[in-house]
Amino acid sequence: SWQRWFYQEQEMRGLNGGDVAMKNIETVKKLEALNDFVVKFANVNGTGSSSANALFVKAIFRMGIPVSPRNIFPSNIQGLPTWYEVRICEKGYLGRRGGGSDIMVSVNPQSIAKDILDVTPGGYFIYDSTKPLDKKLQRNDIHILPIPLMEISMREYTDPRQRQLFKNVIYIGALAALIDIEFEVLTTLIADQFKGKEKLIAPNVHALELGYQYAKDTFQCPLGLRVKRCDKVGDRILIDGNTACGLGAVYGGATVAAWYPITPSTSVVDAFEKYASRLRVDAGTGEKNFAIMQAEDELSAMGMVIGANWNGARSFTATSGPGVSLMSEFLGLAYFAEIPTVLIDVQRSGPSTGMPTRTQQSDIISAAYASHGDTKHVLLFPATPKECFDMTADAFDLAEQLQTPIIVMTDLELGMNDHLSPPMHWDDKRSYKRGKTLNAEQLDKIEKFGRYLDVDGDGICYRTIPGTHPSKGSFFTRGTSRDAYAVYTEDGDKYVENMERLIRKFETAKQYVPAPELYKQHDNATYGILFFGTSTEASLEAIDVLAEDGIRLNALRIRAFPFNKAVDDFIARHEKVFVVEQNRDAQLRTLLMAENDVSPQQMIPVLNYDGMPITAQQILRKIRGHLQPATVTPIRKSV
Numbered sequence: 001s002w003q004r005w006f007y008q009e010q011e012m013r014g015l016n017g018g019d020v021a022m023k024n025i026e027t028v029k030k031l032e033a034l035n036d037f038v039v040k041f042a043n044v045n046g047t048g049s050s051s052a053n054a055l056f057v058k059a060i061f062r063m064g065i066p067v068s069p070r071n072i073f074p075s076n077i078q079g080l081p082t083w084y085e086v087r088i089c090e091k092g093y094l095g096r097r098g099g100g101s102d103i104m105v106s107v108n109p110q111s112i113a114k115d116i117l118d119v120t121p122g123g124y125f126i127y128d129s130t131k132p133l134d135k136k137l138q139r140n141d142i143h144i145l146p147i148p149l150m151e152i153s154m155r156e157y158t159d160p161r162q163r164q165l166f167k168n169v170i171y172i173g174a175l176a177a178l179i180d181i182e183f184e185v186l187t188t189l190i191a192d193q194f195k196g197k198e199k200l201i202a203p204n205v206h207a208l209e210l211g212y213q214y215a216k217d218t219f220q221c222p223l224g225l226r227v228k229r230c231d232k233v234g235d236r237i238l239i240d241g242n243t244a245c246g247l248g249a250v251y252g253g254a255t256v257a258a259w260y261p262i263t264p265s266t267s268v269v270d271a272f273e274k275y276a277s278r279l280r281v282d283a284g285t286g287e288k289n290f291a292i293m294q295a296e297d298e299l300s301a302m303g304m305v306i307g308a309n310w311n312g313a314r315s316f317t318a319t320s321g322p323g324v325s326l327m328s329e330f331l332g333l334a335y336f337a338e339i340p341t342v343l344i345d346v347q348r349s350g351p352s353t354g355m356p357t358r359t360q361q362s363d364i365i366s367a368a369y370a371s372h373g374d375t376k377h378v379l380l381f382p383a384t385p386k387e388c389f390d391m392t393a394d395a396f397d398l399a400e401q402l403q404t405p406i407i408v409m410t411d412l413e414l415g416m417n418d419h420l421s422p423p424m425h426w427d428d429k430r431s432y433k434r435g436k437t438l439n440a441e442q443l444d445k446i447e448k449f450g451r452y453l454d455v456d457g458d459g460i461c462y463r464t465i466p467g468t469h470p471s472k473g474s475f476f477t478r479g480t481s482r483d484a485y486a487v488y489t490e491d492g493d494k495y496v497e498n499m500e501r502l503i504r505k506f507e508t509a510k511q512y513v514p515a516p517e518l519y520k521q522h523d524n525a526t527y528g529i530l531f532f533g534t535s536t537e538a539s540l541e542a543i544d545v546l547a548e549d550g551i552r553l554n555a556l557r558i559r560a561f562p563f564n565k566a567v568d569d570f571i572a573r574h575e576k577v578f579v580v581e582q583n584r585d586a587q588l589r590t591l592l593m594a595e596n597d598v599s600p601q602q603m604i605p606v607l608n609y610d611g612m613p614i615t616a617q618q619i620l621r622k623i624r625g626h627l628q629p630a631t632v633t634p635i636r637k638s639v
Contacts, residue, residue, distance in 0.1 A: 028141060029122035031102055032224035035065050035090035039175070040101035042108045042115045043168075045074055045082040049107075052168035053084040055193075056175065057418065059185045060088055061238055063229045068094040068537075070417050070613065075263070075357045081111040090232055094420055095537030098615035102225055103179070105171055107149060113137055124178075124223060126171070145219060147174055152210055166207040173211025180222040182229065183212060237423050241414035242318075244385035244424065245344050246271025248392030249316055250279055253432050254342070256315035258293045258304035260323065263356045264412040265346035268318035298323035302330040302343070309340045310477060312465035314396045314432075316342035321350045321363045324370060331405050332371025333479045335502075338452070338461065340399035340406075340435075344392065347411040349611045358611025359412035361533055364587035367407045368561055374499060376506050378513060379561040380408045383536040385421040387559075388414065391514070393426075401435035402509050403463060411582075413534045413613045436462045443472040451486040452498060459505030506562055513560035516567055519543070522552045527627075528574035530567075530603075532558040532588065534613060535580045541616035542623065551627065553578070561591065568596055571603070578623055580606040582614050 031037070039056070043049035050071070060067040068087045074080035087097050099120065106115040106127045119125050121141040127133060129146030138144075153167040176183055187205050194200040215221055245268045249257070259269045273292055280290040295301035301317045308315035319327065324345055334341040347363045349355035369375055378398065380391040388410060395406040443449060443464065449472050452461050464473030474486070483494045520543055531539040536557055543553055556570045571577050571592070579589045586605035592598045606622040608614040 028143060030143065030224045031120065031122040031124075033102070035088060035227055035230060037088055037102040037225045038097055038100075039086045039088065039103040039105065039179075040115075040118065041084040041086075042104065042106040042111050043082050043084065044108045044110070045076065045080050047168070048165045049082070049084070049168045051193075052172050053086075054418075055169075055186065055189055056172050056181075057086055058189050058238070059176075059181050060086070060227060061233060061420075062185045062189065063182060063227060064231045064233045065090055065227055065229075066092045066094065066232050066420055067238075068096075068417075068420060070096060070413070072612075073357050075355070081108050083111075088227060090230055092232060093537065093541045093616070095541055096613040096615050098617045103175075103223075105175065107167070107171065116142075124225070126174070126178075128167075143223075145178070147171065147211070147214060147218075149211075152214065153207075156206075156210060162203075166203065169204055169207035170211035170214075173208035173213075174215040175211075176208065177212045177215035177221045178219065178223050180226040180228065183208070233420065235423055236420045238418045239385045239421055240267075240416060240418050241382065241385045241388040241410050242267040242346065242416060243271040244388035244421070245318070245392045245408065245410065245415070246273075247275050247424070248389035249342075249344075249396075250275045251389070251426050252342075252393035252396040253314040254316050254396060255280065255290045256293075256305070256308040256313045257291075257317065258295055258301040258308070258315065259317050260295050260298045260301050260319070262298070262320050262323050264348055264359075264416045265318040265320050265323070265344065267416070268344055268346065298326040299330060302327040302334075302341075305343075306330055306334050306339050306341055309334075309399070310466070314340075314342075314400075316344065316392075316396075318344040318346065320346050320348045320356075321366070322353070324363055324366055328366075328370045328372075331377065332373060332375055334405045335371065335375045335377065336373075336479055337477045338403040338463070339477065340396075340403055342392075342395045342399050342406050342408070344408045344410065346415040347409065349609070355611045357412070359534070359613055360582050360609055360611065361409075361411055361535070362583035362587065362609070363409065364581075364583070364591060365585075367409060368591060370405075370407075376503075376562070378402065378404060378406050378506075378509055380406065380514065381532040381559050381561075382408065382410055382414065383533055383557065383559075385414070385419050386424055389424045394514075397433040398509075398512055400437070401433055401460070401512060402505065403435060403460060404505070404509075409533065411534055436460055438462050438464050438468070438473065440469045443469040446472065448485070449473055450484045452482060452501070453484040454501050454504070457504075458508040459501050459503070460508060461501075510562050510564040513562065513564070515564060516559055516570070517557040518566075518570075519555035519557065520547070520552070521554050525552050525554045526575040528554045528556065528570060528577040529580065529606075529623075530556055530558060530570075530577055530588070530592075531580040535582060538614045538616045538619055539580050542619040545616060545620060546623065551623075553623075558588070561595075563592065563596055567592070568598075571596075571598055574602075576602060576604055576626075578604045578606050578619075578626075580614065580619060582608050584609045 041053050057069045070085045072083040101118050102120050102123045104115050104119045104125050106112050116137050119142045124143045126145045128149040130148045130150040149167045153163045157163045190204045249272050257269050276290040305315045305317045349358040349360045382388045382391045399406045481495045483489050581588045589603050
């Protein structure tokens with residue numbers, strides 16, 4: 001067999017413990033699975049591998065198989081190791097599986113030692129054998145598949161850049177043979193990608209063929225792990241959350257974006273610019289009906305957003321944790337002066353610079369109470385790209401209805417990775433909700449306009465756009481204390497009256513924000529589980545695994561802060577509630593304790609904060625560790 005040849009070849013070269021390896025060839029467990037395994041690519045950042053890896057994901061997607069890719073990349077521009085992890089799961093579990101890789105494609109000498117250790121026993125390690133594998137790295141419990149990628153590429157191509165780029169396409173071709181990807185799907189994708197650049201189609205297809213034929217001639221294909229066309233994708237699409245947010249901002253009516261670039265939020269405004277350039281251009285004159293301003297820092301970006309919204313535009317910015325810290329002062333101004341504002345916070349690992357290319361849900365407290373003094377901000381927690389689109393668009397309505405900052409809380413996992421998502425829809429008959437905004441005719445009927453007068457008792461006052469009326473309405477605003485008619489005052493009673501009205505408004509917000517979503521409901525369940533955002537997929541998978549073992553949990557997904565009564569009722573119905581989140585300090589649990597007066601003993605934190613997305617296995621370990629041992633079945637090795 002090819003394995004026997006490989007070990008003999010390595011032994012002759014003195015590169016491995018041949019005798020030991022030979023004895024283990026026949027006893028190596030072979031992983032076998034159909035449409036249910038993890039493939040991981042180990043590349044060098046900046047070498048063009050992302051296009052090839054994306055081609056692999058799209059091929060699985062086109063075959064109707066649910067797939068969830070994750071880009072694990074360093075915070076430098078070029079040169080350091082990067083990984084691309086792809087979970088293939090016909091059952092539709094889209095969270096990160098964890099527990100190692102079933103197939104590792106390693107083409108980076110820097111990380112090869114780590115990569116080979118990451119392979120699940122019985123799995124497959126594919127590497128560029130142009131240079132031999134160090135004998136110290138050998139493992140006898142996995143299958144090693146050497147492919148001389150660079151050697152093939154150098155033989156076929158003369159241009160150094162082409163050699164590097166096509167080496168990536170060659171390993172995709174080899175994978176197609178090894179796991180049974182339909183080759184026609186790959187060639188169709190190549191044709192689609194290079195439509196209008198037809199000269200590039202033939203060499204890319206040739207590179208695929210080189211890898212495919214080498215694998216067919218050298219190995220027994222397909223492997224125990226393979227894919228087969230099915231129909232489990234439906235009408236879902238592959239899209240990242242940042243792109244969905246940018247598109248949602250366009251449909252939500254945004255015409256102004258002010259920002260300062262920061263990973264992982266930069267592509268939000270990039271997407272807004274791309275879609276606005278198509279959808280916000282005057283058909284007659286060709287003039288752009290939108291403005292994008294790159295500020296000198298995050299604080300000034302938020303100031304521009306507040307100014308634009310004050311003057312009647314729909315404006316937003318996007319940032320991450322460090323930016324939220326810098327924007328806090330102006331967020332307090334928008335809260336106190338009651339100016340509609342939209343912020344998209346794509347969270348990353350903190351504090352300080354932290355791990356800028358790793359994910360967390362660690363801005364919950366800082367965003368909810370951003371600024372000094374007593375502030376409370378409305379937070380939205382999308383879990384899918386579709387919700388990124390919907391909640392971003394809705395945020396502009398909410399900001400104007402509530403006259404306050406609305407913060408959309410995504411994270412790197414959702415924002416920068418492609419996800420299988422329901423398609424996005426928009427009702428062309430939908431009109432924007434401008435809230436309690438008076439026009440000139442309405443102002444004429446008012447004897448005296450009170451900008452901070454609570455006419456309806458819901459804490460939301462009436463406002464105007466500057467210049468609506470020649471003599472009535474608002475013409476300036478301030479962040480200092482004032483009375484109901486916007487007259488400056490340091491009267492303590494007036495200040496308290498205003499602050500209590502702001503609390504009434506925050507209570508009113510509970511009627512406007514998205515309601516939580518109930519999942520599993522069992523009348524006799526004594527335990528519940530709460531989760532939000534990108535903790536959702538792993539939590540739902542863990543619930544299914546527990547149910548198979550007879551352990552039933554009721555589940556609720558929180559979609560917004562402030563928390564409405566449904567959250568209180570859910571917690572009250574259960575003896576204990578597990579709260580799943582991705583930060584060290586259990587920030588959502590802390591918020592529930594502070595805002596809803598929930599006993600800390602009733603809520604059990606389930607936490608992950610290593611910078612990688614939480615997995616069902618991690619959730620299961622915590623829940624099983626807490627439940628009575630007599631009721632627990634040992635955790636399954638693969639989920």
